[in-house]
Structures are given as structure tokens and as C-alpha cells.
Amino acid sequence: MPELNLTGAPAHIRHGSNIGQPLTRRDGVLKVTGQATYAADNHPPGMLFAVIAVSSIAHGRVVSLDVAAAKRHPGVVDVMTPDHKPQLAIDPEIKTNPFVFRMEALQSNEVRYANQPIAVVIADTLEAATEGAVLLAPRYETLPPLVGLDAGASFVPPVVGVGNPTENHLGDVEAGLASADKQIDATYETPPQYHNAMEPHAIVVQWDGDRLSVDMPTQGLVLSLARIAELFGIAHDKIHIRSPFLGGGFGSKGLMGGPPVLGIMAAKLVGRPIKLVLRREQMYGPVGHRAPTRQRLRIGADGEGRLTALDHHARTVSSTFDDFYEPAADASHTLYAAPAIRTSHDAVRVNTGTPLFMRAPGEATGSIALESAIDEMAWACGMDPLAFRLKNYAEVEPITGKPFSSKALRACYDQGAARFGWAKRSLQPRQMRDDAGLLVGWGMGTATFPALMFQAEARAAIRRDGSGVMEIGAHDMGQGAWTALAQIAADAVGLDIDRVTFKAGTSDLPDAGIAGGSAHTATAGAAIHSAGAAVIAKLADLATGDERSPLFGAGNAGVIARDGRLIRRDDESRGESYAEILARAGVAEVEARGTGAPNPAAMEEYAMHAHGAVFAEVKVDPELGQIRVSRMVGAFAAGRIVNPHLVKSQLFGGMIWGMSFALHEQAITDRRSGRIMNADLGEYHVPVNADVPPLDVITVEEHDPHVNALGIKGVGEIGITGSAGAVANAVWHATGVRVRRFPIRIEDLLTQS
Amino acid sequence: MKQFDYVRPATVAEAVAAAAQPGAVYLAAGTNLLDLMKGGVSRPDRLVDVTHLDGLDRIETLADGSLRIGALVSNADLAHDANFAKSYPAVAEALLSGASAQLRNAATVGGNLLQRTRCAYFYDPASRCNKREAGSGCDAKDGENRGHAVLGWSESCIATHPSDFCVPLVALDAIVEIEGKGGRREIALDELHRLPGDSPDRESALKAGDLIVAVRLPPAARGFATHARYLKVRDRTSYAFAVVSAAAALRIENGKVAEARIALGGVAAKPWRARAAEDVLRGVAPTADAFQEAAWRALTDAKPSGDNAFKIELARRIVVRALTLAAAGTPARLPALPASPFASTSGAIHA
Missing domain, CATH: 3.30.365.10 (Aldehyde oxidase/xanthine dehydrogenase, molybdopterin binding domain)
Incomplete structure (x- = not known):
């Protein structure tokens, strides 16, 4: 496992603390010089290429695949199908926790959406595997697909988003509308959208006995590891995932989808390392998308432009086989003060890959409808849109009163x-x-x-030479985690950023949770902050408890870590360096762990x-x-x-x-x-x-x-x-x-x- | 992908012989062909690479005042040739409104003429397409067809030809020089692309082995240099095919239109020369009313092929605007956003 070398980054000028400084990204030079290793850049010896064959129908059943034709093609090594594949330890249809989504791992011949994986061709070259997939020439028994927001009978899902209630009520919306001087009733539609990260979903996988090494972009190292472990029936400590860089994720690389699982299965089937990369068009199916919505907003306002009621209903879709409901109407919970608010959702099932989190899930779809409707209401009231928003400024969160x-x-x-x-x-x-x-x-x-805030852990250490280490399995999707989290780490251990070895992006490091929900910097940062404080406290114990130290007797609370030294809070002229403290104590390193979690x-x-x-x-x-x-x-x-x-x-x-x-x-x-x-x-x-x-x-x-x-x-x-x-x-x-x-x-x- | 032979002939004659074999296709820059091959839309047995042939990458002025453009001249080189842009400004503007800078650097004159439609059903081997597979049917007709043809379409095919370059070329009576098994011949660009009729798979007048070696602009084409524009309405500011486009070129003498040239893009299976509209303008003053009349005449035969009736009204408005811009005079410099309705907007850096 090569360590990420960030020393190619340009020198920076630092004024004061690390947090708050506009550092350029520390991995920037690696990226612009092509040295940043993304998952698909890995080529272990003996590697074969796997290409997924996908369904061209949206609903039905695969009745035949010309496996023989594919296998006859020069370079094709094997073809993985529902009839010829390694067995998984558990059925991929089983949802073992709310963050597990059903996936297609060739468990059946059923087709539930267009671009669904139906077979995997493994070959010496990408070209041979690609042609092998064409030669499979699948034949189908086609059923009419369910398409669009009116595809079938609607239903009220039990929850929307991640466990949000489907409906919320405050006050009496109908009375609020009835009493309004001005009303609008408008319906907005948003289309299906796809994440389209620049880097396609990719996996390079190598089995060594029951040990598994995986290169794969992921927004959730430990979640992915746990999903692989349960699907393949192996212990967590047998799996190593490297994900130092993601070329964008936007929610589509957060939870394990079918394609990387197929890559791991293919490697198991042929006993060789495998690379599997989705083509752009194959990303329109098995790796999530933003569901379409139809949103109806009914808003009332009094003669002075004060909202009397806000009713926001969202129709969305999910797949025929799993549940994710874009929580679009929830956007109306927090922004505008109305005495009566109702938000509600319903859904229909369509033949699509299961929708998923996509950058601001619910907020993005809900916001464009709500902000359009608020604008329409301002116009109906004859008011400037900003004045109207200020008139309805929420001093407390409207839906909860907090x-x-x-x-x-x-x-x-x-x-x-x-x-x-x-x-x-x-x-x-x-x-x-x-x-x-x-x-x-x-x-x-x-x-x-x-x-x-989610949950995260970090490990901090101070070494004999006075340098620091911060380890956390954090994820850089391009947002700059390598830099921002290192800045937090540097402040947490009282060192210049260049004196801290910051490790991230692999599954053997402490669990950083998931890079999602806009919460990664806060959550991982809190863990780093807490680990840093804990290691400094240990270092301070060594110093303040030792009568040979100028800090003897200062007590933990009386010591500050700054620029690689501990100094007395009440007398900053008295202190000593980390290296001096560790040398005298005869300790090679002190280390501590910290956690970040919601309060x-x-x-x-x-x-x-x-x-x-x-x-x-x-x-x-x-x-x-x-x-x-x-x-x-x-x-x-x-x-x-x-x-x-x-x-x-x-x-x-x-x-x-x-x-x-x-x-x-x-x-x-x-x-x-x-x-x-x-x-x-x-x-x-x-x-x-x-x-x-x-x-x-x-x-x-x-x-x-x-x-x-x-x-x-x-x-x-x-x-x-x-x-x-x-x-x-x-x-x-x-x-x-x-x-x-x-x-x-x-x-x-x-x-x- | 499918295995294929790759040959690189030394001469045009060798190229023609190699490409006349069944299953053979010419490869120039490949900006369209390679995508088609990767998508399984085109599965040739043999690629005949013409990019190394001598003598096809020149821009020459002939003795009679014609301009001859070799088939391998890149779109970017042609557009940035100062003399070319000065003499045929609408053509340069069209070239620079197409694709992206990277594609324009690679794409060739001959390849641009022969690029395939962007109909999504043509690109999708799982859909029925009479153009891709004769007699299989047309899934575009009742499908997602907002961008499809409003002129010259048939029940068999409603696809459009996507080129920008061809639109002013056809307006300026460009001639295509072809080398074939029977030697050299030439045809008007207007005769190169066929309307679909019952056989949309037959897209052009070319026969097996035919190689476009040059495009020629006749001497009269220079006469429009001071009043020639290309206008392209698209769904984003750059790197998008035309929803509808138009080239307009005027020769104005003594305050009257001595001659008008009008062609439309994105409306039919070929660059659509609007001769009836040109006739309306001959000998009249270049007024808004005259342009309205011409635009109306240009779209007389238009009818929606699906969910695209808006393109007819849009095309009328584009013709009026393109004529208005042409009458106002070719700008001294190509705008930063060539052919864009936002061409005159300040702050645009590039397209």
C-alpha cells in the first residue's frame, strides 16, 4: 500500500492558525500532473478486464444469452451469468440495514430497469470484453414498462429521504388558505437527473485466498467494507479498500451498488485480478439518480404579504423493487414563517434503477419549486421578492418552533x-x-x-521527532478533504500543517463515516479535533507530571499546544517542545483516539x-x-x-x-x-x-x-x-x-x- | 469492440479501391465514426484511413476565383484562415459555432459533410431505425422527437442532418469534388444529401468507394462577404447541436437586395436551401416586412413530425433575425460567441 505523497504540493504561506487559511489543495499538483492514482489507474499483474452487459429493456426477463458466441471471441476468458457465478453469502435482495439498497448481482433473469447488469464478460483486453458483451445478443421476454410520474396507482411511502416522516403538519392549512387575501396554487415538475461524476464507477479487485484488496471510489469506506464482508461472507479485517481520490461522487458512490460487487464476483470466478469500469451510458441505471418530482404548492398571504399557509405536496417515483423517496416537500419546513404548514409526499413505482441521494436530495428539487412559488406569491402581493422573503423571515424554525x-x-x-x-x-x-x-x-x-453530523473516529499521534500523525479513513471526492481536514488536524495537534502526516482514504484507518449530507468536514473534523485534544492531553500528562519539565505542575487545563510546543497558559514564556517531552520520557510516540458525533x-x-x-x-x-x-x-x-x-x-x-x-x-x-x-x-x-x-x-x-x-x-x-x-x-x-x-x-x- | 481491418492507402486511387469493398468505411478524424463504433451503431469490417493522403489538406484559390478546400482541412484551420473568414464570413462563423474547440481541431471538412444524424434512436441499437437498419421501423416518429425534422421528412424517417458548416455552404452553392471508381466527378452540395423518402438508409449521392476530396466555393460566393451571417439557436451556449439554425447572405446594390441566399439547419435530413424565400427578396429593399415574408415562404411546406411544432415558428424567427443581421453588415471581427444570439453580449470569452 503506497502512502500518498503530498510533498509535491507547493509551499504555502501561513498566517496564524491553520483553520481559516485559504490553502490551495495539497493534492493539486498530483492531480494536474497525472500522478494522483484513481481506482481505475491500478493494474495489478495478471489483471483481466470485465465488461458488464446491460439490459436494453426496462421490464421483463432475459430468456437467452449467446454465451458460446461471446466465449468464441478471441481473448474472452469467461462469461458470468445467473447460471455461472460465485455464490454470495447472502441474497443481495436482503436489506440488512436501512443503508443497504437492493442490487443486481446476477441473482436472477428478471429485468427491472433499462441498463440493468445481466451478465459480465471477462477477457484479456477491454476491447475483447466489450465485443464479448455485444455478442451475448440477449433475447428477452418483454413486459410493458412503468414510466413516468403517472405510471400507476400512487401510494404514500412510510418514510421519505432517510427516515423523514412522509407528512408534517403545523396549524390549519385549509383555514390559513381560506383566510388569505392572495393565494397561489401552482404545480412544478422536475426531471430525472443523473449524478454523472466525471470519474465513472470503477473497481480493481484482487483476491489472495480469502483476503480481498479493492481499489474503488467510495464516499463511505467502512459502509462499503461492511457490505462486501456480508455479501462475500468474509471478516472485515480480510478486506482492504483504497479510495484516495474520487473524481466526484455526489451521492452515487456512497453506498455499494451492483457493479463493484460484480467486479469482485468476477475476480473470484476466474481467480485473477479484475478491473471493471462502467461506461458513461451504463451509469444511467444501477448507480442511482435523482428521481423526478411533481410538486404542488398552495400558498396564502394576508393583505400585508404575510404568509397565512404553506402547503407543499410532492409526487415522486421509486423503483419497482426498492425504496428511496426524494423528500422534496421537506424544503418547506425551515425557510418561511407561516402559521400553517403542511408537507406531504406520495409516489408511484416505475421501471428504473432505484433513485438515490444526489447532491442536496430533496432540498434541490424542493427548493426550485418552493423558491419559484414564493416568487409567484411575492408578485401576487405586488412585493419585491426580497422584501417578501424578509417579511416572512423565520426567526424560529417554522415546522418545529425551535x-x-x-x-x-x-x-x-x-x-x-x-x-x-x-x-x-x-x-x-x-x-x-x-x-x-x-x-x-x-x-x-x-x-x-x-x-x-454523523459518526467518525480518528487517531492522533505525536512522534519522538516532534511531528504529528493524524489518521482517519476520510474521503476526498474533489471537495478538498486532503487539505481541509489536514488543516483541522494541524490545529488539533498544535503543529504546522507540514509537520503533520495526514492519512486518509483507506479502509484500515479509523472509520470516518460517510462523505455525504454536507457533514464530512464537520464530522471527520470533530473526530480529528477530539483525537488531537486527547493526544495533546496525554503529552501534557507526561510533561506536567514530570518535575524535570518546566511545565511541571501546570495541570492539563493550564497548558496550550502551539507550534510544536506545550506552553503554560499563565506564562507563555515557560514551555518545551513535543520532542523534548517525549525524549525525556523515553517514549517513541504518544497516541490517542477521538470521535465526532452529533450532540x-x-x-x-x-x-x-x-x-x-x-x-x-x-x-x-x-x-x-x-x-x-x-x-x-x-x-x-x-x-x-x-x-x-x-x-x-x-x-x-x-x-x-x-x-x-x-x-x-x-x-x-x-x-x-x-x-x-x-x-x-x-x-x-x-x-x-x-x-x-x-x-x-x-x-x-x-x-x-x-x-x-x-x-x-x-x-x-x-x-x-x-x-x-x-x-x-x-x-x-x-x-x-x-x-x-x-x-x-x-x-x-x-x-x- | 468488433475486430476490423485497418488500412492506410498511399494514394487516392488505392483508397477508393480499398473502400469500395463491402463493409469498408473511410476514417478521417473519426470524431463521429469512432463514437458510432463504440456504441455498436456502426460495425465496419474495414477502416480506410485517409488522413495520410497527400494533397487533401490545402486551401487554394483557383484561377477563376473559386476557392477549393481540401477534404482533410480541419474545421479549426479553415475557420481561422484569415482570408477564408474574410471572404466567407458566414461559413467561418458556422464552423466556430460547432462542437468544441477540441473537436474542431480534429474534425475535417469531408467528415463534417458526412457526419450522421444525432437522432437518439439512430444511436440506440435497441431502437428501431430505418436509417440504421433498413425496414426495421422508426421509433423516433412517436418517441422523444422535440429536435426532429419539420421539413422534408417522411414516415420512414424524421431525422435531421446536424452540420452547421453545411448550412452556409449550401447557401453559397458549394460544389463537392468526388473521386470514385469511375474517376473524378462533382456535384452540388445541395445534391449530396438525400431526403429520406422510403429509403433513409441511403443518405447521400455517394456510391461505394466514393471519396470526397474537396469542397469548392464558386466565384460568386465571395460577393456576399459584406452581408453574411450564421445564426444558431441551441439549448446551451456552446457544445450543442442547433435546435434550428440559419445562414443568410445578401448582395445589396443601391439599397435593394440584388441577390439573397438563405439556408436552414437542424430542420431536415439535409442542409435546407430556401430558394423560394430567396426569390421573395430579389430586387426589394431589405426591410423587416420583406424578411418576414421571406421567412414565411421558407417554412411554407414545414410540418411537425412530432412534438416539435415550435421549431417551425422558431425557424421563421431565426430566418428574420439572420437576414436582419446580414443586412446590418458582417461584423469586422467574428464575435466571441459565433452565431449565438448572445454574440453581441459583452463578457463572453469563448465558446
Whole structure:
């Protein structure tokens, strides 16, 4: 196992503590010089290539595969099918815990969605395996597929998202609507979307007896390890997973899906190392997606623009064989003060791969509908959209009545609006034009995402030479964990970042939980912080208990760790270096562990969310309907900012995704076959450089003493929320046309000229 | 992938002989063909690589004032040739509005002409497609067909030709030089692509082994240089095929349109020359009303092939706008966002 060498990173200038410094990513040089080893870059000796054959029908049964033809092809070694495969220790249909999803591991001939794996061809070369998969020429018994939001009878799922109640109520919504001076009743639709991480799902796997070595991008090392262990019936300590870098995950690499399991099975079948990489189009099925939604919002407001009721219902879909329900309506729980709120969900089952967490699951879909509806309500009340939002500013979390642990949203509104120049906005739509005669529109949206904490552990050590070690099986999806967590680690052990060996990205390290829910920096950071404090306490014990130390008698509470020295709090001139303490004690190393976890008492007392305000300007050709975002300003308050540079990049990415949500992204499903017709990055549109305008991110100062010891809220997902609605609202303001089906298309705007 | 022979002929004659065999196809940059092969849409037995043939990568002005563009000239090299862009600005603008910088660096003139439709059902071997497999049916007709043809389509096929480059070329009466088993011949670009009729699998006038060696712009094509534009409406600002596009070129004398050229892209299985619309403008003043009339005439025969009626109205508006832009005069410099409705927007760095 090679250790990640980060010494190629450029020198940086540090002022004061590590946390809060805008360091460039420490793995940046490795990445731009091609030295960062992603999973598929591994080639163990004797490795074979495995290629998945996928179903071209969405519902039915495979009745034949021409295995003989595939095997005749030069280079093909074996073909794994439901009739010819290693047995798993447990049925992959069994859900052993709520974070286990059903997968296709060739357990049957049944086809439940298009692009479902139906066989695996193993060959000497990628080309031979690919052709072998074609030669299988599957024949099917086809059944009519269930497609779309009206595919069948709807039902109310038991929970949505991760264990959220399907319905929530506050007050009397119908009475609130009845008493309103103004009402809107609007229905919005969002399409299926796919994560499309730049790095496809990949696995390189090698069995050595009952030991298993896996290279695989994962957002959850230990969860993946546990799933592999139960599926293959081997002990946890026999499995080693390396995932030093992910080329994006966005939720699709959080939980073990079928394809990597097929890679492990293939390696077992042929007794050789295997590489299995999904092709882009194969990512449109077995590795999750964002489910489509249809959301109805009914909102009432009194004569002064105060909300009297907010009713948000979301229809979504899940697969025919498992349950994940996009919790879109939950977006209405936290943002706007209404005396009556009702959120509810229902669903239909369709022939699709099971939907999954995708960057801001529920918040992204819910936000674009809610922010559009709030904008419509502001217009109905004749009010400026920002004034309307301020009028309905939630001083406590509306659905629960809890105070917020911190909420600098007002400052986000103020600073964002000032930077954007919002005050000059015309109230009426279709009033503004640029020099070239293009329609100009300004829109805004409120951003919000919960400040979550999961469970994590870390191990810290101080070595004889005075350097530090911090170990945690954390995940760098591209967000910058190698850098931000190392900054926290450096502060935790009182050393410069270059004096701390920071280890992450493998499954033999302490469990960092999952890189998801925007909670990784907070959770792993809390564990690191706590491990660092514990190891410093041990070091302090060595010093303060030794009469030869200048710190003798200072007691733990009286010692500070700074720049590789322990010093007395009451007299900073008295202290000694870590190396001196360890040398005198004759100890090679002191080590300690720490944990990060949610604080149930604080959660009971406070509502914890990050917030933001996004302002967007779009230009629209008045006759031709083509849209281009010309500027965006986002102001976000997310507690303590560990690395402003990386945080801005995260927020930029989120804002671009928000724009993408409003204007571009959509998986086009053939309504007859259930096949996705644009499963490639040429036709599944995301913004290209020419679509992305100058982006301006303001990080608003926010001190939160309750969320966790470091006051971190996380920024991974919030950037999408607010942004999508801001762009949609700007399109309305430019054109006067309210489009309620996303993405907004040219033809939606051709109605007038 | 399927195993195939790869041959690299030394001469055009060898190339033609090699490509005349059943199952053989020409390979130039491969920006389209390789994707088709990877997707199992095209499964040739033999690739005849023409990229090493001599003499096909030149841009030459001929004695009669024609311009001859070798089939292997890259889209980027052609668009960035200063003399070319000055003489045929709408063609350069169209080239630079296509694909991405990386693709334009690789893609060739001949390959651009022969690129295949982007109909999703053509690209999906599990779908029925009369173009891919004659007589199998058309799943696009009742499928997801927002982007499909509104002119010249048949019940057999509603696919469009996706090229930007071909649209101003056909407006300027470009000629295609072909080397075949019977020697050299030439045809008008307008005759190269066939409408689908009952045999959408037969896409062009080319016969087995035929190799496009050059595209020629006749002397008259230069006469439009001061009033020629290409306009492309698309679903994102760059790296997207046209929803609808149009080339408009005018020769204006004494305040009247002496001659107009109009062609549409993204509306039919071929670049669509709108001659009836051109006739409307001959001899009249270049006014908004005249352009409206021309646009109406250009789409007289249009009908939706599915969920795409909006393209007809959009095409009319694009024709009007392209004519308006052409009448206003070719800009001294190509805009940063070529052919885009946002071409005049400040702050755009590139497409």
C-alpha cells in the first residue's frame, strides 16, 4: 500500500492558525500532473478486464444469452451469468440495514430497469470484453414498462429521504388558505437527473485466498467494507479498500451498488485480478439518480404579504423493487414563517434503477419549486421578492418552533443584495433590456441545507521527532478533504500543517463515516479535533507530571499546544517542545483516539441549518427564447469556514449545478420503452464554460456554538439550493413567462415576442 | 469492440479501391465514426484511413476565383484562415459555432459533410431505425422527437442532418469534388444529401468507394462577404447541436437586395436551401416586412413530425433575425460567441 505523497504540493504561506487559511489543495499538483492514482489507474499483474452487459429493456426477463458466441471471441476468458457465478453469502435482495439498497448481482433473469447488469464478460483486453458483451445478443421476454410520474396507482411511502416522516403538519392549512387575501396554487415538475461524476464507477479487485484488496471510489469506506464482508461472507479485517481520490461522487458512490460487487464476483470466478469500469451510458441505471418530482404548492398571504399557509405536496417515483423517496416537500419546513404548514409526499413505482441521494436530495428539487412559488406569491402581493422573503423571515424554525443554533440569513440577504445591486430591480417583469436589446431579468432564491453530523473516529499521534500523525479513513471526492481536514488536524495537534502526516482514504484507518449530507468536514473534523485534544492531553500528562519539565505542575487545563510546543497558559514564556517531552520520557510516540458525533441534547434544543441568498441575472433573446445566465451572486452563512478557497469552489460548483437544474439537466426517457435516450455527456446537458458567467461568492461570518465543537456547518450541497430558483425566477422576470417545468426550454419562451 | 481491418492507402486511387469493398468505411478524424463504433451503431469490417493522403489538406484559390478546400482541412484551420473568414464570413462563423474547440481541431471538412444524424434512436441499437437498419421501423416518429425534422421528412424517417458548416455552404452553392471508381466527378452540395423518402438508409449521392476530396466555393460566393451571417439557436451556449439554425447572405446594390441566399439547419435530413424565400427578396429593399415574408415562404411546406411544432415558428424567427443581421453588415471581427444570439453580449470569452 503506497502512502500518498503530498510533498509535491507547493509551499504555502501561513498566517496564524491553520483553520481559516485559504490553502490551495495539497493534492493539486498530483492531480494536474497525472500522478494522483484513481481506482481505475491500478493494474495489478495478471489483471483481466470485465465488461458488464446491460439490459436494453426496462421490464421483463432475459430468456437467452449467446454465451458460446461471446466465449468464441478471441481473448474472452469467461462469461458470468445467473447460471455461472460465485455464490454470495447472502441474497443481495436482503436489506440488512436501512443503508443497504437492493442490487443486481446476477441473482436472477428478471429485468427491472433499462441498463440493468445481466451478465459480465471477462477477457484479456477491454476491447475483447466489450465485443464479448455485444455478442451475448440477449433475447428477452418483454413486459410493458412503468414510466413516468403517472405510471400507476400512487401510494404514500412510510418514510421519505432517510427516515423523514412522509407528512408534517403545523396549524390549519385549509383555514390559513381560506383566510388569505392572495393565494397561489401552482404545480412544478422536475426531471430525472443523473449524478454523472466525471470519474465513472470503477473497481480493481484482487483476491489472495480469502483476503480481498479493492481499489474503488467510495464516499463511505467502512459502509462499503461492511457490505462486501456480508455479501462475500468474509471478516472485515480480510478486506482492504483504497479510495484516495474520487473524481466526484455526489451521492452515487456512497453506498455499494451492483457493479463493484460484480467486479469482485468476477475476480473470484476466474481467480485473477479484475478491473471493471462502467461506461458513461451504463451509469444511467444501477448507480442511482435523482428521481423526478411533481410538486404542488398552495400558498396564502394576508393583505400585508404575510404568509397565512404553506402547503407543499410532492409526487415522486421509486423503483419497482426498492425504496428511496426524494423528500422534496421537506424544503418547506425551515425557510418561511407561516402559521400553517403542511408537507406531504406520495409516489408511484416505475421501471428504473432505484433513485438515490444526489447532491442536496430533496432540498434541490424542493427548493426550485418552493423558491419559484414564493416568487409567484411575492408578485401576487405586488412585493419585491426580497422584501417578501424578509417579511416572512423565520426567526424560529417554522415546522418545529425551535430556535436556530445560528442563522445569519439576514446578513446573507443584505450582503448578497448589495453586491448584486438588487435595489435597482424593476418590480414588473419584462422591463429590463441590455444594450443589444436582450431581455434582462433578476431573480433570487433562498438557500438552505441542514447542518448534519454523523459518526467518525480518528487517531492522533505525536512522534519522538516532534511531528504529528493524524489518521482517519476520510474521503476526498474533489471537495478538498486532503487539505481541509489536514488543516483541522494541524490545529488539533498544535503543529504546522507540514509537520503533520495526514492519512486518509483507506479502509484500515479509523472509520470516518460517510462523505455525504454536507457533514464530512464537520464530522471527520470533530473526530480529528477530539483525537488531537486527547493526544495533546496525554503529552501534557507526561510533561506536567514530570518535575524535570518546566511545565511541571501546570495541570492539563493550564497548558496550550502551539507550534510544536506545550506552553503554560499563565506564562507563555515557560514551555518545551513535543520532542523534548517525549525524549525525556523515553517514549517513541504518544497516541490517542477521538470521535465526532452529533450532540443529541443540542439537536433537541436547536434547529441547525446553513443558509444563503442567491441572486441571478439572466439574458433572454426576446424572439428566439435562448437563455444565458450573465451573473450570479451567492452569499452563504455556514458556520466556521475551514478553508475559504475550497469553500468558494464548493459553492461555485453548487451554484453552477443550480443553474444546470433550472436550464439544462434532464434525462430523457422514452415513454414507451423506459430507455434513457440521452445517456451521454453530449446530449445530457450540463453547463459548459460558455454558460457559466462570473460567479461571486460571499461567505458571511457566522459563529455557531451548538452544531459541533468547531462550529462547522458544511457547504457541500447548499449551493444548489436557492440558485436553481434564482435562475428560474430571473427567467420569469426577464420574460414575464412563468415556466413550471424544469429545465426551462427555448420553446417555453416562444409564446410571445 | 468488433475486430476490423485497418488500412492506410498511399494514394487516392488505392483508397477508393480499398473502400469500395463491402463493409469498408473511410476514417478521417473519426470524431463521429469512432463514437458510432463504440456504441455498436456502426460495425465496419474495414477502416480506410485517409488522413495520410497527400494533397487533401490545402486551401487554394483557383484561377477563376473559386476557392477549393481540401477534404482533410480541419474545421479549426479553415475557420481561422484569415482570408477564408474574410471572404466567407458566414461559413467561418458556422464552423466556430460547432462542437468544441477540441473537436474542431480534429474534425475535417469531408467528415463534417458526412457526419450522421444525432437522432437518439439512430444511436440506440435497441431502437428501431430505418436509417440504421433498413425496414426495421422508426421509433423516433412517436418517441422523444422535440429536435426532429419539420421539413422534408417522411414516415420512414424524421431525422435531421446536424452540420452547421453545411448550412452556409449550401447557401453559397458549394460544389463537392468526388473521386470514385469511375474517376473524378462533382456535384452540388445541395445534391449530396438525400431526403429520406422510403429509403433513409441511403443518405447521400455517394456510391461505394466514393471519396470526397474537396469542397469548392464558386466565384460568386465571395460577393456576399459584406452581408453574411450564421445564426444558431441551441439549448446551451456552446457544445450543442442547433435546435434550428440559419445562414443568410445578401448582395445589396443601391439599397435593394440584388441577390439573397438563405439556408436552414437542424430542420431536415439535409442542409435546407430556401430558394423560394430567396426569390421573395430579389430586387426589394431589405426591410423587416420583406424578411418576414421571406421567412414565411421558407417554412411554407414545414410540418411537425412530432412534438416539435415550435421549431417551425422558431425557424421563421431565426430566418428574420439572420437576414436582419446580414443586412446590418458582417461584423469586422467574428464575435466571441459565433452565431449565438448572445454574440453581441459583452463578457463572453469563448465558446
